[in-house]
Amino acid sequence: MEILVCIKRVPMVGAALILTDDGTELDTRRLGFQLSPHEENAVEAAVQLVEKHGGSVTLLAMGTAESEEQLREQLAIGADRAIIALTDGSEPDPQATAAGLLEAIRADGAPFDLVLLGSESADVAGYQTGIRLAHALGLPVVTNVKGLSITDGVARCERAVGSEREVYEVPLPAVITVRDGLNIPRYPSVPGRIKARKKPVTTHEVTIGAPRIVKHRLVVPPATAKGTTVLEPNAEGAAALVEAFREIGVLS
Amino acid sequence: MILVLLDVDRDALDPVSLQVLTLSRGLDPDVQAVVAGDASVAAEAAAHGAGVVHVAEHPGLTDYAPRATAKAVVQLIASLSPAAVLAGGTPRGNEVMAHVAAFLDAPLATDCTSITMGAPFEVTRARWGGNLLEESSVTASMLLATIQPHAVAAEPSAAAGTVQAFTADLDDADLAVRIVERTGAAATGVTLAEARVVVSGGRGMGGSEPFAMLDDLAALLGGTVGCSRVVTSEGWRPHSEQVGQTGTKVAPDLYVACGISGATQHLAGCKNSKMIVAINTDGQAPIMQIADYAVVGDVHAFLPLLLAQARAASAG
Numbered sequence: 001m002e003i004l005v006c007i008k009r010v011p012m013v014g015a016a017l018i019l020t021d022d023g024t025e026l027d028t029r030r031l032g033f034q035l036s037p038h039e040e041n042a043v044e045a046a047v048q049l050v051e052k053h054g055g056s057v058t059l060l061a062m063g064t065a066e067s068e069e070q071l072r073e074q075l076a077i078g079a080d081r082a083i084i085a086l087t088d089g090s091e092p093d094p095q096a097t098a099a100g101l102l103e104a105i106r107a108d109g110a111p112f113d114l115v116l117l118g119s120e121s122a123d124v125a126g127y128q129t130g131i132r133l134a135h136a137l138g139l140p141v142v143t144n145v146k147g148l149s150i151t152d153g154v155a156r157c158e159r160a161v162g163s164e165r166e167v168y169e170v171p172l173p174a175v176i177t178v179r180d181g182l183n184i185p186r187y188p189s190v191p192g193r194i195k196a197r198k199k200p201v202t203t204h205e206v207t208i209g210a211p212r213i214v215k216h217r218l219v220v221p222p223a224t225a226k227g228t229t230v231l232e233p234n235a236e237g238a239a240a241l242v243e244a245f246r247e248i249g250v251l252s
Numbered sequence: 253m254i255l256v257l258l259d260v261d262r263d264a265l266d267p268v269s270l271q272v273l274t275l276s277r278g279l280d281p282d283v284q285a286v287v288a289g290d291a292s293v294a295a296e297a298a299a300h301g302a303g304v305v306h307v308a309e310h311p312g313l314t315d316y317a318p319r320a321t322a323k324a325v326v327q328l329i330a331s332l333s334p335a336a337v338l339a340g341g342t343p344r345g346n347e348v349m350a351h352v353a354a355f356l357d358a359p360l361a362t363d364c365t366s367i368t369m370g371a372p373f374e375v376t377r378a379r380w381g382g383n384l385l386e387e388s389s390v391t392a393s394m395l396l397a398t399i400q401p402h403a404v405a406a407e408p409s410a411a412a413g414t415v416q417a418f419t420a421d422l423d424d425a426d427l428a429v430r431i432v433e434r435t436g437a438a439a440t441g442v443t444l445a446e447a448r449v450v451v452s453g454g455r456g457m458g459g460s461e462p463f464a465m466l467d468d469l470a471a472l473l474g475g476t477v478g479c480s481r482v483v484t485s486e487g488w489r490p491h492s493e494q495v496g497q498t499g500t501k502v503a504p505d506l507y508v509a510c511g512i513s514g515a516t517q518h519l520a521g522c523k524n525s526k527m528i529v530a531i532n533t534d535g536q537a538p539i540m541q542i543a544d545y546a547v548v549g550d551v552h553a554f555l556p557l558l559l560a561q562a563r564a565a566s567a568g
Contacts, residue, residue, distance in 0.1 A: 013516050037498045127362050128350035135354035140428045167433040180498035181491035212359040212391045219385045233549020238557040242565050250449050250473045
């Protein structure tokens with residue numbers, strides 16, 4: 001089974017979101033970067049499927065050359081090779097993202113049985129790249145998947161809705177977008193990291209068309225000014241909380 | 253005219269659809285709705301301002317089928333030429349609208365908190381799980397957008413709600429992806445998303461065993477247990493309990509955060525709680541900044557005190 005996983009490098013925002021002076025970008029000068037969370041699950045799922053069914057895992061990241069950092073991390077957990085869809089670093093809108101991924105897939109030329117993505121990115125969260133890519137590739141797409149198994153070329157996909165699971169079945173080749181909770185991603189091992197250094201990473205330059213969603217600025221929503229009451233970690237503090245619980249009617 | 257896609261599951265209308273109808277009335281007096289296969293919600297949509305409810309009919313539209321629904325919406329768009337097509341920023345709303353946008357090769361702005369009609373359209377939309385807002389303009393002849401849940405409160409406004417059926421022209425590819433089965437019983441206990449009280453634990457809990465205290469406290473308060481992402485990554489608790497941007501978003505009357513520092517990923521899932529109590533050794537932790545009550549101390553020492561007093565109060 002040949003699997004392609006599309007991943008995105010995003011800033012590792014800790015507690016506070018700091019913007020650049022012009023207010024159009026996150027100030028990432030003091031931030032590390034990571035894989036967008038759902039995509040860790042996508043890579044883990046791909047590696048597990050190849051362990052079970054054979055084949056190989058190819059990673060595809062669209063962005064600057066720095067994306068190699070996240071690609072090498074994921075090569076270390078068991079993916080076989082990686083592609084960078086190289087851009088000038090400007091932020092593409094969702095249509096341009098899907099178009100850029102498609103351009104890189106076509107330039108690479110290898111066929112895939114399964115294309116995995118995260119259901120939405122941590123930063124922009126457009127909820128549409130996988131669906132647009134599926135339409136462009138002429139493939140069926142199931143999104144938001146939290147349970148995945150493949151039998152005789154048919155993917156059984158589960159979506160969590162409250163305590164229920166909706167089941168979708170789709171024959172491969174297909175595009176599937178997944179969510180956190182699908183699995184527990186493994187950490188890269190030391191031998192894995194050493195192997196990852198030698199795995200091939202190829203680059204295809206892609207052009208980003210003019211965005212049709214033009215970002216003017218970013219705004220940190222004003223915090224609701226709350227008067228925080230600080231309590232001591234003792235019996236008096238506990239009594240104050242019990243009183244507060246009673247006031248809002250959650251404790252009789 | 254604004255066309256609103258209704259999110260319906262087995263005769264039940266998702267409440268966010270009513271919020272979208274409410275928001276749409278502020279953009280254009282002519283609001284119409286579209287639903288796939290199921291006219292049962294027409295009255296509810298009419299009560300929130302839908303002048304016409306278009307019902308897509310096809311023998312294949314027996315249960316949720318995202319691409320088929322989108323194809324039907326695209327066909328309706330061709331005959332109605334709405335100024336905008338809006339849906340709730342729910343899993344289904346986002347999914348169907350992304351298919352609509354892909355069919356039309358048109359831009360789609362998801363999770364919008366406000367919309368201004370015009371050329372171009374101006375939108376404000378949520379990024380980073382709502383921790384950041386983006387102000388953008390959308391260049392298109394028709395706006396496609398989804399609305400962030402709870403961006404507006406639903407308000408009734410009676411309209412005719414005339415049901416107009418139309419036949420959707422669908423092929424096998426449109427109907428290839430649809431629900432074939434549902435598993436897992438409907439919840440008998442309190443579900444995380446709807447619980448009035450959520451008692452959550454994070455890295456500071458140190459392992460799975462101390463969560464027994466949270467189970468006890470949640471039971472006393474008639475709530476349920478949640479956790480942060482690190483807790484599920486460590487395997488201390490199941491992912492179904494994860495609160496946050498990639499887990500469940502909650503807005504209970506009371507959120508008790510135990511040993512949780514409050515990374516943006518977590519705050520995105522709990523900051524809309526009415527009352528937040530945070531117990532953490534670090535008084536400067538981000539969760540403390542948004543807490544109504546901040547207890548600076550070790551959860552392992554403080555929770556037994558809190559439990560004892562809560563038990564006494566409950567018994568008394």
